[in-house]
Amino acid sequence: MTLESTATGKPFVHHHAAHCESGVTSAFFRDKGVDISEPMVFGIGSGIFFGYLPFIKPAGMTITTFRSQPGAIFRKVAKRLSGDFVVKTYRNPQKGMDELRQVLKTGQIVGLKTNLYWLTYFSERFRFNFSGHNLIVLREIENGFRISDPTLEHPVDCPAADLQRARFARGPMEAHGYMYYLTSVNPNPDLRQACIKGMKDSCNLMLRIPLPIFGIRGIRFLARKIISITEKFDLNEACRLLADIIRWLEDTGTGGAGFRYMYAAFLQEAADLFGSAELASLSEEMTAIGHDWREFSLVATRIIKQRNKSEETFAKAGGLMLNCANREEIFFKRLQKVVRKLKT
Amino acid sequence: MEPDEIFRSIADVDGLKRGQYTPNNQGKYILDTNPSWPETVVNGLYVSDIRARIEEARRAVLAGQKSPLYYHMARRQMNTAILAKTVGMTVFRVKRHLRPEIFSKLKPSILDRYAHALVVSQEELKSV
Structure with a gap:
């Protein structure tokens, strides 16, 4: 936790979060006085998901999404x-940056969707060509912006030119300067009702x-693909x-x-609520x-690291993933039943 | 170097930490900033992949097979499709400019567009 302030001097508390978008959303609500954790x-936003999208390839990498x-x-x-929230996209980068500055001047904090490669406050290991990173801009400073990136422990500075490039980077999944704020x-939201909606939606x-690449079906699809992967591709x-x-799973x-x-x-948290x-x-x-998922990634990492010498096989990794699919199917069916009994 | 060593060597310098949720002794979830082993390996692997790709591009340019544009494109983690969109040209034209003999005859105005898109100076764009 780090104390910061917006353009009008209103205090802002930076919280470290694991994921960018849920961290940003949580920060928005905390800023408006509703204390809600990441x-x-x-959960309320039905973040949990599975999707395997082999046809979109940012930076040559197929997308396997878990949210x-x-x-x-x-x-x-x-x-x-x-x-109440505002969501905007822009064709003209200059206009997008001007409007960002105007909104910041009113003391509002603003969320942006950006390309990870152009955010220079990150080091080499974070920067890859992926336009889907969310962050919060707190205020304008000399030559740049003060940024609260929820995936980092402390707020950082970013030069204006870099931020502009990050917002308007071209390529797959373009952000088009996507800007949003509450x-x-x-002040007293109905958390119980929201939780129930969120859980039902997730189920x-x-x-x-009804598509083979999403949800439980998607996990099974990918698992079967992993089992037979060596028939189609060479080991490397x-x-x-x-x-x-x-x-996508861990990093x-x-x-x-x-x-x-x-x-x-x-x-x-919902159980306590x-x-x-x-x-x-x-x-x-x-x-x-x-x-179980962690076990899958450990086995897979051993395969990757030791190549041929490893005792682990692709069939074993795929089998672990199938096991995850089975358990998740049972889990979500149970959740469906439990949610129906919950009272608002 | 092993992938996890690469990860450590970068992580030690930048000092940036990411969080992940882990249950503590009482089973309550807390945000832990230690990276998991799979994360360090795949991330290190990714970084070394990118480095290898850039090095390969540099060699190709030095050997005279590709124009310096190819190296700078790799350095910015772009492919011809992304670069073409960024400079506002067709992919066909960008691919043509990857040939050394054609790149050397480009007008300064075209070079300027590339330099702007790749955030390098015109002099840098002509060298590796």
Whole structure:
């Protein structure tokens, strides 16, 4: 936690978060006086998801996502907690930067979608060509902006030219200067109602999308692909593809095990909120699923690191993933039943 | 160097920490800033991949197979499709400019567009 201030001198507390978008959304609500944690935001915004999108390739890497699409968490949370928000995109970079400065002058904090490569306050290991990183701009400073990036421990400075490039970077999933902020919130939101909506939505997303690449079906699809990956690709290529999956699972600010630990943390808070023992046991189940995903990434990492010498096989890694799919299916079906019994 | 060593060597210098949720002794979730082992390996692997790609591009330019534009494109982690969008040209034209003999005859105005898109000076753009 670090104390900062906005352009009008209003204090702002920077909290460290695991994931960019839920961290940003949580910071918005805290700034408006509603104290809501990152896992809570993630749960209410139905962040947990699975999708395998082999046809979008930013930086040559296929997308395996463990959360819903960028922007959805913020929109859903703002709607479910009855907050008013503004979302804007721009064609003209200059206009986008001018409007950002104007909004900042009113003391409002602003969320931006940016390209990770052009954010120079990051070091080499963070910077890759991916336009989906969210951050908060606090105020304008000399030659740049003061930025509260929730994935980092402390606020940082970013030069204006770099921020402009990051906002208007071209390529897959372009941000087009995507800018968003909360204008007002309900000071006493109905957290229980919002949690129920969030959980129901998550169950639908994971169980009921009739496409083979999303939800539980998506996990099974990818797992079967991993099992037979060596038939199609040589070992080096197969290891590279597996490494990409592990990056999405562990490396891209997921809070560990592809957001599963974060969701377990949400269920823990929800269990306290509702006083429900069933939710508490579901939280433990989610933690166990998280451990299974972690096990999968450990096995896969061993394959990647030792190549041929390893005793681990692609079939074993794929099998672990199938196991995760089975457990998650049971988990979400149980959650569906438990949610119906919860009272607002 | 092993991938996790690469990760450590960068992480020790930048001092930036990312969080992940882990249950503590009482089973309550807290934000932990120690990276997990798979994370360090895949991230180190990614960094070494990028470095290798840039080095490969540099060699190709020095060997006279590609124009310096190819190296600068790799350095900015772009491909021809992204670079073409950024400078506002067709992919066909950008690919043509990757040939050394064609790149050497480019007008300063075109070079300026590339220099602006790749955030390098015109002199830098002509060398590796």
